[in-house]
Amino acid sequence: MPKLGCACGYIFDLSDIPCKDEYLIISDKRMMEAIEVYDNNPSTNGEEMYYLIREEEKRLYICPQCSRIYVEDKNDPNIFHPYISEELLYSKGVKYDL
Numbered sequence: 001m002p003k004l005g006c007a008c009g010y011i012f013d014l015s016d017i018p019c020k021d022e023y024l025i026i027s028d029k030r031m032m033e034a035i036e037v038y039d040n041n042p043s044t045n046g047e048e049m050y051y052l053i054r055e056e057e058k059r060l061y062i063c064p065q066c067s068r069i070y071v072e073d074k075n076d077p078n079i080f081h082p083y084i085s086e087e088l089l090y091s092k093g094v095k096y097d098l
């Protein structure tokens, strides 16, 4: 059962479909291409549209406990890079200079 652990201790259950903590990012360009495919062929079914859109997607997970965001690696879908808001960093006393 695939899982992803957050630094705060929360565990994302990646086997849930749909996953309540997962979000999908696609480029505006890909979305427009998908709309164009549909406009040119309205008989395109939902599954075809789904896979067309998802070809280019990146997954991200937002932790419901601490709001960290884990973004799928550009080249490896099994690697996720964590991001945390500066606000959360400061609230935890982390010093950060630009």
Ligand SMILES: [Zn+2]
Pocket: 006, 007, 008, 009, 010, 063, 064, 065, 066, 067, 068
């Ligand atoms: Zn977390």
